[in-house]
Amino acid sequence: MKGAPVADVRDREISVEQEHLDQVYRRLEEKIHEAEFLMNDAAKRSQVGTPGALAERDAQVFRAGVHLNRLNNEFEDFLFGRIDLLRGKDGKKGPDGAYTAVEPAEGAVREDESGKHAEIAETLHIGRIGVLDADYSPLVIDWRAPAAAPFYRSTPVDPGRVVRRRVIRSKGRKVLGVEDDLMRPEITARLDGEVLPVIGDGALMAALGQARSHSMRDIVASIQAEQDMVIRAPAASVTYVEGGPGTGKTAVALHRAAYLLYQDRRRYAGGILIVSPTPLLVAYTEGVLPSLGEEGQVAIRAVGSLVDGVEAAEYDSPAVARAKGSSRMLRVLRKAARGALEGTTAHVPAAAPQDGQLSFGDEEPADPRPAATPTRLRVVAFGRRLELDADHLDRIRRTALSGTAPVNLLRPRARKLLLDALWAQSGAAGRHTDPELAAELRSSFDDDITSEDDFIRFLDAWWPELTPRGVLTAMSDEKRLGRWARRILNPGEVRKVARSLRRDALSVHDVALLDELQAILGTPHRPKKKRELDPLDLLTGLEELMPQREESQRERAERLAAERTEYAHVIVDEAQDLTPMQWRMVGRRGRHATWTVVGDPAQSSWSDPDEAAEARDEALGTRPRRRFELTVNYRNPAEIAQLAAKVLALAMPGAESPSAVRSTG
Numbered sequence: 001m002k003g004a005p006v007a008d009v010r011d012r013e014i015s016v017e018q019e020h021l022d023q024v025y026r027r028l029e030e031k032i033h034e035a036e037f038l039m040n041d042a043a044k045r046s047q048v049g050t051p052g053a054l055a056e057r058d059a060q061v062f063r064a065g066v067h068l069n070r071l072n073n074e075f076e077d078f079l080f081g082r083i084d085l086l087r088g089k090d091g092k093k094g095p096d097g098a099y100t101a102v103e104p105a106e107g108a109v110r111e112d113e114s115g116k117h118a119e120i121a122e123t124l125h126i127g128r129i130g131v132l133d134a135d136y137s138p139l140v141i142d143w144r145a146p147a148a149a150p151f152y153r154s155t156p157v158d159p160g161r162v163v164r165r166r167v168i169r170s171k172g173r174k175v176l177g178v179e180d181d182l183m184r185p186e187i188t189a190r191l192d193g194e195v196l197p198v199i200g201d202g203a204l205m206a207a208l209g210q211a212r213s214h215s216m217r218d219i220v221a222s223i224q225a226e227q228d229m230v231i232r233a234p235a236a237s238v239t240y241v242e243g244g245p246g247t248g249k250t251a252v253a254l255h256r257a258a259y260l261l262y263q264d265r266r267r268y269a270g271g272i273l274i275v276s277p278t279p280l281l282v283a284y285t286e287g288v289l290p291s292l293g294e295e296g297q298v299a300i301r302a303v304g305s306l307v308d309g310v311e312a313a314e315y316d317s318p319a320v321a322r323a324k325g326s327s328r329m330l331r332v333l334r335k336a337a338r339g340a341l342e343g344t345t346a347h348v349p350a351a352a353p354q355d356g357q358l359s360f361g362d363e364e365p366a367d368p369r370p371a372a373t374p375t376r377l378r379v380v381a382f383g384r385r386l387e388l389d390a391d392h393l394d395r396i397r398r399t400a401l402s403g404t405a406p407v408n409l410l411r412p413r414a415r416k417l418l419l420d421a422l423w424a425q426s427g428a429a430g431r432h433t434d435p436e437l438a439a440e441l442r443s444s445f446d447d448d449i450t451s452e453d454d455f456i457r458f459l460d461a462w463w464p465e466l467t468p469r470g471v472l473t474a475m476s477d478e479k480r481l482g483r484w485a486r487r488i489l490n491p492g493e494v495r496k497v498a499r500s501l502r503r504d505a506l507s508v509h510d511v512a513l514l515d516e517l518q519a520i521l522g523t524p525h526r527p528k529k530k531r532e533l534d535p536l537d538l539l540t541g542l543e544e545l546m547p548q549r550e551e552s553q554r555e556r557a558e559r560l561a562a563e564r565t566e567y568a569h570v571i572v573d574e575a576q577d578l579t580p581m582q583w584r585m586v587g588r589r590g591r592h593a594t595w596t597v598v599g600d601p602a603q604s605s606w607s608d609p610d611e612a613a614e615a616r617d618e619a620l621g622t623r624p625r626r627r628f629e630l631t632v633n634y635r636n637p638a639e640i641a642q643l644a645a646k647v648l649a650l651a652m653p654g655a656e657s658p659s660a661v662r663s664t665g
Contacts, residue, residue: 009197010178017168018175021079024131024139025173031131079140081126081151082166084189084196086118104161109187118184120163120191126151152262155255157228159183164196181255230628231256235267235569238595238623243630244602250573252630253598257571261298270568272298273593275306275586277577279313299567303582304508306589307515312506320500323493324509325579327611333471333513335484337520338401340471341373341463374462379422379449386425388418393462396421400463406522407466414463419446465524468517472510476501512581519588567593575599579606580615587619595620 086104109118130142141148154162165181179200189196230252233239239256243249254274261268279302304312316324323329375390388396400414401407423429423445431441449455475481478498485494500507506514570590572578576599578586597620606612 010199013178013197013199014175017082017166017178020125020139021168021170021173021175023133024079024125024127027131027133027139030134078128079125079170080128080168081143081148082164082168083124083126083151083154083162084120084164084166084191085122085124085150085161086163086189087121088161108161116187118163118187118189120189120196122161123191124148124151125168149262152258154183155228155231155259156183156185157225163187163189164198166199181251226628226630226632227252227255230630231259233626233628235260235264235594236623238597238620238625240625240627241596241598241630242600242627244600244633246633247630249598249600249630253571253573253596256596257298257569260569268568270566270593272569272571273567273589274298274300274571274573275303276300276573277303278574279304302508303578303585304511306585307511307518310506310511310514312508312511314503314505314507316500316507316509317496319493320496320507321509321579322607323489323497324500324507324513325581325606326608327580327615328488329513329581330516330584331488332475332481332485333516334520336471336475336481337407337466337517339480339484340466340474341397341401341407374458377418377422377458377462379452379455381422381445381448382426382428384426386422388421388425392421397463406520408524409522411459411463411465411524415450415459418459419449422449466521468514468521471517471521472501472513509579509581512579512585515585515588516581565589566591569594569596571596571598573598574603575616576601576604576612577606578612578616580611583612583615583619590619591621594623 087108088104104118108121109116111117124138124147125140126143126148127140128143129140130138130145131140133139138147143151150160150162151165154160154165162183165183167179167181168175169177169179180198182198227248230239230241233256241249241253257272257274261272302313304310315321375393377388377393379386396414396417400410400417403410403413405413423442426445428441428445429438431438475484476498478495481498482491482494485497489497501510565588567589570586570593572586572595575597597616601609604612
């Protein structure tokens, strides 16, 4: 296939993988029919009345049902990888429980005056479950099996038997694309008599690795060494990966994620988060490493979708983005979260309540707020009318807000301050000198008031549970935002930010504000609801032997990702584009994590690099840092790289651009 157009080679390779996938699905359908037959056959044995036969029937029904559930749950999108291997032996289990790669067998690679040559001895496909054909030969290897270890652990410096590592992207029963990593670019490998085709970056490495000149081969060795150091860098730290365009930063970071996950699954049971600044990069990431969706261990998110339930893709104007992304917004949000509870203190008379009843004004406030705030509380207790007017209520609110706890979690404190103020008015504090009697009287007083529905309604209206969206909506009012942002944002910024918040759709920069507000506001603890039993759960007989439908790995991954708030390892791609507020958002998801941070400082879109660096360092904490630089641009031709180098020299004098190794001629 030498000389064939790239598109033709890609289409042919997609067809090859499609044929294999079709074969796998045919075998899966056969296995499903077999499982259904076994289950029905076992159910018919109920006519055999001996206890042993019934027990055997029950066991077979259960086993067949579990197998059927598993096949049905993993029926879609389960094939994602392939490795082409030289002749040799499988790796052995090491002291850490991982399987090590081994060198190919002697004579597997031949060398002559034209270079190194080898025949592919074995091809393995990797997927979510193992599938055998009718002769018990593997069609798909389970990703957790020892035989799949080279797919994750092989690197160009330590390839083992692997020549080509292929990622297969599919949807349902259709193969959409393939992407290859060439682990041994210096070898001309053949499969079934034809030169092994390579798609994507692997093709570039093959062209470089098989070049005649020793200098080009040295460059390939340099690329491999740089990438291998990044992939295998110890995880217990912050790993910086820097490099200009065309150095393969993202691909190396994703390979590192796969390597870490497979190297120590127990350590990363807490999950790996991969953050990309745009949905386009997320789509690329999912296409390159779809296998990382296993067991909810890896979540791939765009910055606009880091907050659960939010998918933002719109972008603010540069001026608004600078204001929203700046660390200054933190002070604005803190004031807004507290200010959202405050409002007009105008007193509106109301009819006096009867004994034991409460009253609060529900007039519309003079300025817009998330909800109408009452300005008076009246209660009759111990034969006296007690009243807290608007000024008194505002003083209580300010006292409650003087703490640093999240606003929503200060509600119990505010409730106690209300009761303290009413108790002081009642004059009952000095009725008993006996401490026990005094405490009993106070407890009775509190119980009487707090058991009233009117008091509960008052508290809900006077100190409502605020939501991030509600506060963000309040900030869309220019006058209110102007008060909260006084001496922080200039009037032009206030006007533009308020206007942007009046749009229906959230912007990507709004998501970081929502996340910050959630941290400022807090979430009150709520007891978990008990699961209601389905009527089928109460059935007896053969039905109760059938296993309940199990989650598929994809469903489990989505559920665990939604439930998880922190991760064991965080990978940030294109890190130079994150704003200070976005760094705070990402940092919350890795408070106890190790990190891989990938970027190119020369391409930063943030106007204040020092501000962004300070926010990044705060997010990463005090963990030790390791810095790696990728210096070879093997993707872009020299003509483009030279132009980029001139731009870099103007933007960042003294900065070195990566060297390009190929030319368009």
